[in-house]
Amino acid sequence: MTNTGFNTVELGGPAESAELEKLNIGDVIYINGMIYTGREGVYRKILDEDNSPPVDLSTISNINFHCSPAASIESDGSFTVGAVTATASFRFSKWMERWFSLTNCKVVVGKGGMPQSDYQQYFVPNGAVYLTTVGYGTGALLGRGIKKVQQVYWLKELGIAQAIWVMEVEKFGPFLVESDLRGNSLFEQSKREIDQNIEGLYAGLKQPALRRYGETTHRTDEVI
């Protein structure tokens, strides 16, 4: 494990609520236990198209990883996982509220987090935290942490990248706590600091002749 000077915490899979209560944004996390992957393919199939989950996910873990592994299926039906990297989570926030109530998920692991308002609105009431991967793309380090692929669901229906991968992990990380149980956000904290410098960077730069849609003030404005 990298020695960071940050508070480093090992989290079980499934995670206990007592463990989650102690987490603060910026803590470095490693997971031991069970996790499962699920992203837009799974959310659409279950939440938008009303298919029953292939298994009661709450009996496996409460950790949902927004990820597709770089994996292949061997001739004997076993799986080889090479690298593991998260995908950007903000695209999935519209599904999270229903996902939490359906699966009792308490930990979402992904890339880049979600707007802080989503944490306040969906995560905090459901006692859920958000962990972000680091980098991005610590695919090899995370690949090392996968001890075993226990099961893959909907492989044929959704393909390798979108299927539900149930995996046993050990010292799986590092991740950073992006949102804690109080709905604080590490990214928002950085953004607030960085934003103080932004306007100054543009000082003296003139506006291009043809504006962009977002640079006009209203949808009825012309861009010229």
Next chain:
Amino acid sequence: MITETVIQEAAGEITRRAAIRIPEDYRSGIRDIRSSEQGQLSCFVLDTMMDNWDAAVADQRPMCADTGLPRYYVKFGNEASIQGGFVALERALRRATADATAKIPLRPNRVHPLTREDHNNNVGARAPEIEYSVEPDADWLDITTVHKGGLFGTDYRMLFPGDGWDGIKKMFLDTMIQFGRRGLACQPAIVGVGIGGSKDTCMVLGKQAACLRVVGDRHPDSEIAELEDELKELGNQIGMGPMGFVGSSMVVDCHIEVAHTHTGGMPVSIHSFCLSSRRAVVRIFADGSSEYRTDPNWFTPYHRREEVE
């Protein structure tokens, strides 16, 4: 005569190398940028990424699970000859991609854009892309593969001559900041800027500038080289580092390529390669032997020529 078997084998090997081993120029660029980084979280991210590259080589596993969109850039020596011609070359590259996807393994990223059907092998309609260029007085074949993520970090804009350097700088800041937040662009990155051409060539050129030139390389036109330095510095002054944390590491290097354009316009495209900037190159000689490297050497003086020959 270069055979299809030799091409397929070499293409498989560069795919493996690109996926696993970070190019040395980029690694040393990250080492440099780390040495001046003050942000605590930014330092943690950069250190973790360097650990990740070591783990990838030690375990012989891909450094990033997002395979991006694996593709090829082929430079033909004008005197090179391939048994079976271009059809054999393209067949070899498609087969090598499918084969490497299963063997390494790589994540099968390529899906149909509408049905989302996945062939599970990174091959499909127009996939992998194969782009060509030629080089005079040579009988070798250079093949470069690049695995670049594709969702964030790129933008295109039609600017106009009167917008000038200000317009380009503003667009550069816009792109760095909007995709730098939360680290969507997976910065610090090699940033490529395409200026000129038509809309499509402008996009192609900027992407090639990001993916096919190495850290430390400067454009031979000294005025363009100065602009490369200026944009690099500007990006690193934003106050942002990896993952959008407070820091000073956004741009490992900036490469600008230009193409003559419409007299009334100045199209600009900006592309960020990522923290797993995967590229590998092989040169296949006429006798069938191969040499591997990481510098594509794509933008040769011939490739950038302006005059009527």
